[in-house]
């Protein structure tokens with residue numbers, strides 16, 4: 128692959144790792160020109176979770192209209208023509224649902240090939256780290272990012288774009304998974320995070336003292352015991368108010384997340400902390416993280432809710448930094464559904 | 478008129494380029510896995526072999542199935558995106574038509590019934606131009622009452638040969654187990670020449686079967702799921 132063209136560089140990204148079909152155009156990795164997210168939440172809600180085959184079918188139907196809209200938002204036609212054509216096409220290659228990932232990867236490689244520009248495979252988790260940078264270009268690094276979603280709970284120190292270190296991760300359930308499971312157990316519906324958030328507002332967080340798995344000395348997390356504690360408590364106290372259980376459960380999760388994030392920031396001498404991922408939209412987590420950061424004299428950045436949940440702008444941003452580092456991806460790249468954070472992902476270079 | 482065709486609905490990944498004189502270049506890898514890894518390098522290779530570039534294309538076609546859902550989506554998504562990006566139309570060809578055409582090219586006379594394996598005990602077939610799907614036994618009944626004789630082609634015919642073959646019906650060999658991409662290209666070229674094309678957004682898979690939406694929480698929470 129020849130050297131990338133001179134700056135400013137424009138990246139079109141596609142994100143289809145779970146139940147959102149998204150496309151976005153971002154300039155220089157920092158300026159969101161357009162961002163389109165088509166959520167399938169209604170499609171999956173009655174099944175109480177994401178149905179992979181339905182998600183893959185919906186992505187296949189939506190991919191052209193969603194990309195077309197993102198291009199239009201950047202003043203480009205569906206054929207990519209316009210004042211400032213894209214310089215690269217990025218797509219999430221993992222982690223995620225394999226059938227869903229394949230739709231975005233196949234489309235992105237095709238666009239790159241048809242426009243004769245590089246293809247850049249992006250690790251979805253890495254993408255989440257760029258949410259804060261997109262909304263706060265002057266963010267002072269290094270920061271500790273708490274990435275919490277339905278599938279992941281990670282503490283990452285970000286020194287510079289493309290330079291990170293994982294400080295902690297969950298040993299069992301992801302934070303969002305715990306929210307989903309407890310919400311389902313309490314009959315609060317799907318998705319679980321927002322349902323618990325809403326219900327907890329009317330409850331007393333100090334009514335039940337659920338255990339905090341602090342794993343002394345480690346920055347890792349564990350949430351499976353908490354989920355079991357909730358089930359056991361409700362089974363033995365059937366009279367307890369659902370609002371109180373939701374508030375107490377949320378309190379326990381948020382408590383652990385915030386304490387570990389602060390500790391990670393202190394240990395790594397970070398300038399501030401950022402939240403990322405779907406669970407970062409939780410209002411109690413946002414409030415307590417901000418409070419704790421201010422108390423510790425740390426910077427805090429809370430991305431907008433739209434930037435916390437899955438979107439393609441963060442993939443475009445991560446793709447841009449890969450592009451400028453010369454880390455484009457070969458056309459024989461596949462989906463990497465089990466991709467972890469430590470692995471760079473799509474290491475086969477063009 | 479130059480038409481690029483993609484095949485990924487069955488046990489092969491293939492790309493072919495058809496011009497007015499027929500197939501200009503084609504490449505196929507016989508595997509039911511890794512469609513997404515193989516398809517784009519094959520496109521690049523076929524274009525080079527034919528001395529063409531993406532800018533020369535007048536339409537892009539895909540085998541829309543029936544067949545393997547995931548493979549179909551890889552091909553359909555790729556074809557749609559190339560067509561959109563080059564502002565050219567898309568063409569959908571069913572696997573059944575392509576297999577039938579390939580069987581005729583291979584010299585089959587009389588009736589040709591393409592039969593594609595849909596897994597879970599079901600097959601899809603085309604009899605007298607009508608597409609249907611169900612257990613192989615149902616097709617066997619229809620073949621007996623059809624009163625004809627001929628060739629059964631496709632991976633479904635091979636898999637259920639013991640149920641389907643006999644009484645004048647013969648099962649074609651492995652070379653027709655999935656749609657040869659050259660047949661997809663020739664059919665697509667004929668369609669495009671007549672103007673029978675689609676806006677890229679309207680190229681859709683032919684699944685036949687509804688999505689299985691039964692939830693299995695134990696398998697879905699094995700770490701393969703993510704969200705937010």
Ligand SMILES: [Zn+2]
Nearest residue numbers: 276437704705
């Ligand atoms: Zn995510």
